[in-house]
Amino acid sequence: MQGGLKIYKSSAGSGKTYTLVKEYLRLVINKPDEYKHILAITFTNKATEEMKSRIVDTLIELKEGKNESLRNTLAQETGVKDVQRNAQLALD
Numbered sequence: 805m806q807g808g809l810k811i812y813k814s815s816a817g818s819g820k821t822y823t824l825v826k827e828y829l830r831l832v833i834n835k836p837d838e839y840k841h842i843l844a845i846t847f848t849n850k851a852t853e854e855m856k857s858r859i860v861d862t863l864i865e866l867k868e869g870k871n872e873s874l875r876n877t878l879a880q881e882t883g884v885k886d887v888q889r890n891a892q893l894a895l896d
Contacts, residue, residue, distance in 0.1 A: 821851065825858045829874075833866075834882040836893035866891035 810827065824844050832839050846852050865871040866878075866887055875887045884890055 821846075821855050821858065824855055825862065826874075828855075828859055829862060829866075830878060830881055832863075832894045833878045833884055833887055833890045836890045839894055860895075863891045863895050867895060 824846070828842060828844055831842055844855060846855055862871065862874065866875055869875075869888055879885065879887050
């Protein structure tokens, strides 16, 4: 997998979870079978559950053809033409 270590640091309420979820989705939509090799760390169990829930919920939305704006953004950023299919593969 390409990439490297990315660290996001900012104050509470600034959108860190949104950023982490989007980055995770970008990686997993690009290569659905690579989810096992992605590590996302937060500092509380509550934040971890929120991030996990958002990832799964958003993958379900993408699989169902919802959230067109995010689907288009991910397609543009990853070059993946069938984001819906890759979301399904990631969920499987």
